Amino acid sequence: MEVGAFDTKDVLALPRPENVPADRVFDFDIYREIPDGMDFHAFWRAIMEQAPHRLMWTPHNDGHWIALTAELSDIVMSEPERFSNNTVLVPKAAGEAYRLIPLSLDPPEHRPFRTLLNENLGPKPLKPIEQAIVDLSAELIDGFKDRGHCDFVEDFAEQLPVTIFMMLVDLPLADLPKLKHLADQFTRPDGSMTYPEVLEAFREYLTPVIAARRNGDGEDMISRMVKGQIEGRELSEIEALNICTQVLVGGLDTVVNMLGFTFSYLARDTKLRRAIASDPALINDALLEFFRRFPVVTSSREVRADVEFDGVTLRQGDMVMSSTIVVSMDTGMNADPLDFRLQRPGRKHSTFGKGSHTCPGAHLARMEMKIVLQEWFARIPEFRLGEDRPLAYTNGIVGSVKPFTLVWDV
Numbered sequence: 001m002e003v004g005a006f007d008t009k010d011v012l013a014l015p016r017p018e019n020v021p022a023d024r025v026f027d028f029d030i031y032r033e034i035p036d037g038m039d040f041h042a043f044w045r046a047i048m049e050q051a052p053h054r055l056m057w058t059p060h061n062d063g064h065w066i067a068l069t070a071e072l073s074d075i076v077m078s079e080p081e082r083f084s085n086n087t088v089l090v091p092k093a094a095g096e097a098y099r100l101i102p103l104s105l106d107p108p109e110h111r112p113f114r115t116l117l118n119e120n121l122g123p124k125p126l127k128p129i130e131q132a133i134v135d136l137s138a139e140l141i142d143g144f145k146d147r148g149h150c151d152f153v154e155d156f157a158e159q160l161p162v163t164i165f166m167m168l169v170d171l172p173l174a175d176l177p178k179l180k181h182l183a184d185q186f187t188r189p190d191g192s193m194t195y196p197e198v199l200e201a202f203r204e205y206l207t208p209v210i211a212a213r214r215n216g217d218g219e220d221m222i223s224r225m226v227k228g229q230i231e232g233r234e235l236s237e238i239e240a241l242n243i244c245t246q247v248l249v250g251g252l253d254t255v256v257n258m259l260g261f262t263f264s265y266l267a268r269d270t271k272l273r274r275a276i277a278s279d280p281a282l283i284n285d286a287l288l289e290f291f292r293r294f295p296v297v298t299s300s301r302e303v304r305a306d307v308e309f310d311g312v313t314l315r316q317g318d319m320v321m322s323s324t325i326v327v328s329m330d331t332g333m334n335a336d337p338l339d340f341r342l343q344r345p346g347r348k349h350s351t352f353g354k355g356s357h358t359c360p361g362a363h364l365a366r367m368e369m370k371i372v373l374q375e376w377f378a379r380i381p382e383f384r385l386g387e388d389r390p391l392a393y394t395n396g397i398v399g400s401v402k403p404f405t406l407v408w409d410v
C-alpha cells in the first residue's frame with residue numbers, strides 16, 4: 001500500500017550529513033498524521049516494505065536514523081555500549097531537555113533506580129489495587145451499558161487506567177486533566193509547550209507533593225519511592241522529582257492507547273468476539289496476541305561513538321529511532337503480522353521494550369487489560385463500531401487511536 005511518505009525527490013534536495021548516503025534518505029516524520037483511512041500498524045508495515053534499506057535516515061525532527069527490522073530495532077534498544085539512553089526523544093535538541101530517571105540513564109547508574117521502581121510495580125505491591133480495577137471497570141461499564149453506545153476512548157479508556165494510576169500515586173482526580181495534558185506533550189506534542197516548559201510544569205506540581213510525602217507516613221507509590229534508598233542513601237530532590245515525573249509519564253498514556261487499539265479491533269472481529277464471549281478463558285491467549293499486534297511505543301537512542309552499523313557509519317551523537325511497532329510488524333518474526341491470530345507459534349514482540357529499560361509497568365498493564373476484558377465481556381459481549389466517524393490514528397512516541405464510538409443492542 002502506498003503511504004505517501006516516500007517522496008524522496010523532495011527530501012533528497014534537503015541538506016544531509018556527510019555520513020548519510022543518498023539512498024538511505026526517506027521522508028518520515030514520527031509526528032505526522034497517519035493518512036486518512038489507513039490502519040496505524042499497516043502504515044508502519046508499509047513503511048518497512050517500501051524502505052530500500054533496513055536502516056534509513058530522515059531529515060525531519062533534526063535528522064535521525066530509524067531501524068526498520070526487528071533485529072536492528074532490538075539491538076538499538078538494548079545495547080547501551082553503542083546506543084546510549086542519554087537522549088531518547090527526537091528532535092534531539094528537545095530530547096536533550098528530557099532527563100528523566102531511569103529512562104535517561106545507562107548502566108550502571110540505571111540499575112539502583114530501576115530496582116526502586118521494580119519494588120513498587122511488582123505483583124506484591126500491586127495486589128491490593130486489583131479489586132479496585134475490577135470495581136472501577138464494572139462501575140464505568142454499568143454507567144453506559146443501558147445507553148447502547150459509548151465513546152470508548154473518552155468514556156472508558158481514558159478513565160480507567162488513569163484513575164487507577166492516580167489511586168496508586170494518591171493524587172487527586174481533579175488534577176488528572178492537567179497531568180494528562182502534560183504527559184501527552186512528551187509523547188504527542190501539540191506545539192503548545194516546549195519540553196523544558198513541560199518539565200518545569202511537572203516540577204512546580206510535584207515539588208510540594210514530594211516534600212510533603214518525604215515527611216509523611218503515606219504508603220502510596222510516590223511516598224514509597226521518595227522515601228526509598230539508592231545504594232544506601234536517600235534520593236536527592238532532583239532525583240525524586242525526575243523519577244516521579246517518569247512514572248507519571250509512563251503510566252498515564254500507554255494503557256489508554258493499548259485499550260483503544262484492542263477494543264477498536266475487537267469491534268471489527270466478530271469471530272474473535274464470539275469466541276471470547278463463549279469461552280472467557282480465551283482472554284489469556286488473546287492478551288498475548290493483543291500485546292503482539294498492537295505495540296504503541298517508539299523510542300530513540302544516541303550513538304555513543306562513531307560506529308559501523310548496517311553498512312553505514314553512524315557518527316557520535318547521531319540519533320537512532322527504534323520502534324516496538326517494527327518488531328511486531330517484521331515478517332521475519334511474525335508471519336502475516338497484520339493478522340490477529342489467537343494461536344501464533346513463535347510469537348515475537350518487544351511491546352514492553354528490550355534490554356535493561358524494559359517496561360517496569362508491564363505487570364500493571366497486563367493486569368488492567370485482563371480485568372477490563374473480563375468485566376467488559378461479562379456485560380457487553382456483542383458490540384460493533386459506530387458509524388458516526390471513521391477510525392483515525394495519531395503517530396508519535398506513543399501511537400494512539402482517536403476517539404471512536406462503540407454500539408451494542410440493548
Ligand code: HEM
Pocket residue numbers: 077088101102103104114117121246247250251252254255258296297299300324350351352353354356357358359360361362364365
Ligand atoms: C500497555 C502499556 C505499556 C506499554 C506498551 C509500555 C511500554 C514501554 C516501553 C516500550 C518502554 C521502554 C522504552 C525505552 O526503552 O526507550 C517502557 C519503559 C517504561 N515504562 Fe512502560 N509501558 C506501558 C505501561 C506502563 C505503566 C502502566 C507504567 C507505570 C506505572 C510504565 C512505566 C514505565 C517506566 C517508568 C519506564 C522506564 C523504565 C526504565 O527506563 O528502566 N509503563 N514502557
